[in-house]
Amino acid sequence: MATIYEVSKLAGVSLATVSRVMNNNARVSDNTKKKVLAAMQTLGYRPNAIAQSLASNCSNSVGILVSELSGAFYGQMMSGIETELRAAGKHVIITTGHSEEEKEKDGLEFLIGRNCDAIIAHVEAVSDEYIVELSKGKTPIYLMSRHVEALSEKCISLDNEHGGYLATKSLIEHGHSKIAYIAGPQFKADASNRLQGHKRALSEHNIAFDETLFFIGDFKETGGSEGLHHLLKQGYDFTALVCANDEMASGAMKYAREHNVKLPSQLSIIGFDNVIFANYLYPTLTTVDNPVNEMGRMAAKMVLKEIYHQKNIEINRIFEPTVILRNSIKSIKTT
Amino acid sequence: MATIYEVSKLAGVSLATVSRVMNNNARVSDNTKKKVLAAMQTLGYRPNAIAQSLASNCSNSVGILVSELSGAFYGQMMSGIETELRAAGKHVIITTGHSEEEKEKDGLEFLIGRNCDAIIAHVEAVSDEYIVELSKGKTPIYLMSRHVEALSEKCISLDNEHGGYLATKSLIEHGHSKIAYIAGPQFKADASNRLQGHKRALSEHNIAFDETLFFIGDFKETGGSEGLHHLLKQGYDFTALVCANDEMASGAMKYAREHNVKLPSQLSIIGFDNVIFANYLYPTLTTVDNPVNEMGRMAAKMVLKEIYHQKNIEINRIFEPTVILRNSIKSIKTT
């Protein structure tokens, strides 16, 4: 691979000049600029990003850390971030944490070691203290779907508690009062906040939280089917089910169908996240919208504004969930 | 951030020695090793991967390029690659090409510039010549789902033609002969090969390919609904539909339901890829399995073997699709 030195030799100019045309941060006559460009062309020269990064201490790339590479939720999130950054000529380096403390740390440190100009992370297993400590380093860390008080300027989050509240409230408003709940892993803040919202909606309507109508799943399809299996086994005494995400809802729906529970006449279901396929299930899934793609874009905009100093960018750190009514809830109001 | 220099000073040893304990590639006495480790600890030292990469010309990371970050297909693929590589202590740098030539080139060159030890790419818009040219450079490029003759050693592909053949044949074996087809974008090799297989199955059974039963979609849900809309408009004269991927199948299923076409009694549908949610649709979708996760793992294994010189790895470059029978096909055999 050609180096800047060879380019300068071929173009008959100095190293400094080549560097000048590359970063065009100083005046260079059109003539020599053309010569240099031509030399780069014929040599197939491409700057060595590693060397640039080391010398200039800026990599023009931002690191992303998510828990999983697959899954509609993370896909939407990554896609939102990448779209916005790419449009600004920045690149993205993605790695994963698998919701395990060691791997999240490893991923974060990998990104820092790669000299990313900023990091956008969706971490779940690592402690607040660790993050705060890490963000004292030179690499700014932005947090998705997580609120850390000391870093609140850099946190983008959905009001999950409110989302959980809305989901259950929506069921209650349709006349339901026997409501089961399949939660996500409780070490995940998203999951536990949604559950809190559920409990608040319940108590606001004087409905007691019933442990027998409660199951903790894995946020995947299997969690939904296992959950419904467990709940039905307890004696079938509920008319509605809230699932803490859409994947589990789809698992529960499949299980219901296979066990002759009619949807939604015998069981109303509401999901969470509004991933694309929620609209393609049968019945189409009522769910609470999690604008994760927008949130990803916003995170990207924040780094564009604060790290790359772009102007005229409006920032919004808290996003509000909304209920998307479709066909998986049956109204049983008696009025 | 502390540098190796500060560590060496604190530990009272030379730069070289610190480097040696980091890479433990040379003998260092236990005593000095302990001193160095202690110094690293108290300074909170972490190696600068960029500098390492520049000096050693090896980054311990492999680049991945996919078309989109969202979508079950790419998610599965990335996940497969990452899992295998991570287990071997290697990191992954992911970027996207958006199925556009310029962006694919940009992404590929970004990865090369970042000094990846190898690249695993799923590119669709870039020409074979370009890839061949690029792979003459120092960075080996492995290709997913694409066969380039000159690089066949580095190509991992599914026999898409055979998959397309199997899908249609499966329908025919269930007694169907009026078979519509919603294809993917034909510039994508996957899509055009699947279509070829479809045509072969048709002709093998003496069924003429009918242009009015053909539509080209976008590989997304909307492509499926638009496709079925278009096909039904032509006058409804088919009993079965093959969709070139599962997303389009789910779009078509939704459209069918909304327009009172009973599934599968009035219309049998088969998809392609066997993404997770295919099993959660209603009716559950019969589809042809695309072991894209396995293929991702295999790509990772190839670089582990060839680039990182791991032993005892079995390589398999061609994967075979298989039909997964579920409930979206109705048999109308008259025998």
Place this chain on the structure above:
DNA sequence: AAATATATGGCAACGATTTACGAAGTTTCA
């Protein structure tokens, strides 16, 4: 005492950026 190991230090790469300084060449204007 010579030969071999073992443990370390010294220093030039790696491929850029950055800075300071100065030498031409070009334009401006009293």
Place this chain on the structure above:
DNA sequence: TGAAACTTCGTAAATCGTTGCCATATATTT
């Protein structure tokens, strides 16, 4: 016309944080 003021560019060295090769000093073996 001639001096001042700009432009444009070259030279050279320092820097970024490592690695890798060669040399060297000490310890061990024969």
